[in-house]
Amino acid sequence: MNKIDPLPRAAGLGFVGDHIDRADHIRTDDAALERAINAPAAVRLCLDGLDPVVEGGMLLREPMPADASVAAHVLLGLDDDDPVFVRLAQDLPHGANFASHVWKVAGILKPEELALYGTARSLVDWHSRHGFCAVCGGATSPAKGGWSRRCGRCDAEHFPRVDPVTIMLAEHDGRVLVGRQHRWPQGRYSALAGFVEPGETVEGAVARELYEEAGVRAYNVRYVMSQPWPFPSTLMIACMAEVESDALTLDPHEIEDAIWVDATGVRAAIEGRTDAPFIAPPVMAVAHHLLLHWLERCT
Numbered sequence: 001m002n003k004i005d006p007l008p009r010a011a012g013l014g015f016v017g018d019h020i021d022r023a024d025h026i027r028t029d030d031a032a033l034e035r036a037i038n039a040p041a042a043v044r045l046c047l048d049g050l051d052p053v054v055e056g057g058m059l060l061r062e063p064m065p066a067d068a069s070v071a072a073h074v075l076l077g078l079d080d081d082d083p084v085f086v087r088l089a090q091d092l093p094h095g096a097n098f099a100s101h102v103w104k105v106a107g108i109l110k111p112e113e114l115a116l117y118g119t120a121r122s123l124v125d126w127h128s129r130h131g132f133c134a135v136c137g138g139a140t141s142p143a144k145g146g147w148s149r150r151c152g153r154c155d156a157e158h159f160p161r162v163d164p165v166t167i168m169l170a171e172h173d174g175r176v177l178v179g180r181q182h183r184w185p186q187g188r189y190s191a192l193a194g195f196v197e198p199g200e201t202v203e204g205a206v207a208r209e210l211y212e213e214a215g216v217r218a219y220n221v222r223y224v225m226s227q228p229w230p231f232p233s234t235l236m237i238a239c240m241a242e243v244e245s246d247a248l249t250l251d252p253h254e255i256e257d258a259i260w261v262d263a264t265g266v267r268a269a270i271e272g273r274t275d276a277p278f279i280a281p282p283v284m285a286v287a288h289h290l291l292l293h294w295l296e297r298c299t
Contacts, residue, residue: 010225010289010292012283012284012288012289013111013225013227013283013284013286013289014106014111014114014118014227014284014285015114015115015117015118015227015228015229015230015284016111016115016227016228017111017112017114017115018112018115018116018118018119019079019112019115019116020076020077020078020079020084020116021077021078021079022076022077023036023075023077023078023083023145026075026078026083026145027075027144027145027146027147028144028145030070033070033075033145034070036075036083037064037068037069037070037073037075037083037085038064039064039082039083041081041082041083042063042064042082042083042084042085043061043062043063043064043082043083043084043085044061044062044064044068044073044084044085044086044087045059045060045061045076045084045085045086045116045117045120046059046060046061046062047086047087047089047120047121047124048101049089049092049093050092050093050095050099050121050124050125051099051101051102052101052102052105052109052117052121054105054108054109057108057109057110058109058110058113059109059113059116059117061084064085068085070145071141071142072087072088072142073085073086073087073088073146074086074088074120074123074124074127074142074145074146074147075145075146075147076116076119076120076123084116086120086123086124087124088124088127088128088142088146089124089128090128090131091128092124092125092128094125094129094232095121095122095125095126095129095230095231095232095233096231096232097231099231102117103282106284114284115228117230118228118229118230119228119230121230122160122162122228122230122232122233123146123147123160125230125232125233126160126161126232126233127142127146127149130149130158133151133153133154133156133158134156134158135151135154135156136151136153136154136156137153138151138152138153138154139151139152139153140152140158143157147159147160148160160233161233162228162233162234162235163195163196163233163234163235164195164196164202164205164234164235164237165193165194165195165196165229165234165235165236165237166193166194166195166196166202166205166206166209166237166239167191167192167193167236167237167238167239167286167287167290168191168192168193168206168209168210168218168221168238168239168240168241168290169191169192169239169240169241169290169291169294170192170210170214170216170218170241170242170243171240171241171242171243171294172216172242172243172244172245172246172260173246174262174263174298175246175260175261175262176260176261176266176291176294177192177210177214177216177243177246177248177258177259177260177261178190178191178192178258178259178261178278178291179191179192179213179214179250179255179256179257179258179259180255180256180257180258180278181254181255181256182256185279187278187279188278188279188281189257189258189259189261189269189278189279189280189281190280190281190285190287191238191281191287191290191291192209192210192213192214192255192258193209193236193287194208194209194212194213196237202221202223202237202239203221203239206218206221206239206241207219207221207241210241210243212251212254213250213251213254213255213258214248214249214250214251214255214258215247215248215249215250216243216244216245216246216247216248217243217244217245218241218242218243219241219242219243219244220241220242221239221240221241222239222240222241223237223238223239224238224239224240224290224293225238225286225289225290225293226238226286227285227286229286236286238286238287238289238290238293240290240293240294246260259277259278261277261278263295263298263299265277265278266280266291266294266295267295269291270288270291270292270295
C-alpha cells in the first residue's frame, strides 16, 4: 500500500502530520499481524507511562522482543513497510492529566514524530481504562491489532473513542473574543471551546457554547481547521463565528474572564510583546492558528 502524502498543515500545529500507513489490511488479518510483530524490522515505541521517551531528537524505538505478543501491543502502522508497535500498559495516570514532559519535548520532535506519539498515547490510555465491557461488565481484550476491544462474555466490540470539541473565535465589529479558564497561567487567554453534544451539528455546538459561556448569539459559523489532541483523545474542530452583539454575560463556572481584542492586540499577543493585552496560546495549539487565520483575513 502506497503512502498518502500528509495534507497541508499550519506550521507548528501539534500532533498533526502522522505519515505512516495505518495498515488496516493487517489489523484485520491475524496471520498478517503475527508476521508483522515477528518481522526482523519490527520496532516498538518506548513510553514512560504515557510520556514520550526521546533520544537524539526522535522518539525512541526498540526492536520487538522475541516473546512479544500481538495481544500486548497496538500496531500503529507501517513506516516504509517496517511495522511500528507500542506496548499496552496498566495502572497509568489518566490521559487527561497535565503532561509537563510532553510540552518539554514537543518543540524538539519533528511534526510527524509528535503526531505518531499522539496516536500512541491516545490508544494506550484508552486500553488502560477500558478493560471491562460497557454492555455487560465482562472483561474485554484487545482485537484488530489493538484498534478495538472485544468482550469475552457478550462478544460486544468497542472502539477507541474520539471526542469532538468545537473551539471558536467569536467576531464582532473588527474584534475577536478570547477567554481564560481559572486554572491557566495568569494573563493566558484563548479561543472558547466545548464538547459537541449528542444530536448536535458542529455549527450548533459552536452557537450553544458561545451563548452558554459568554452570552453571545452566533451566526455564520465557518469551519477553519482541525487538530487531534491526545489529552486524552479529542478532535479540536476550529471555527469562526460572527455574533450579533459584543455584550457579554459570562458563566463563572466555565471561564474566569473574557475580552474583546482588535487586530493590533492579537498581533501583539502572537508576537509575545510585553504590551500585549493577553498571552497567546502556544503555537502547537490550534487556538494559536485560529488567531493567525483571523489576522490574515482582517489585514
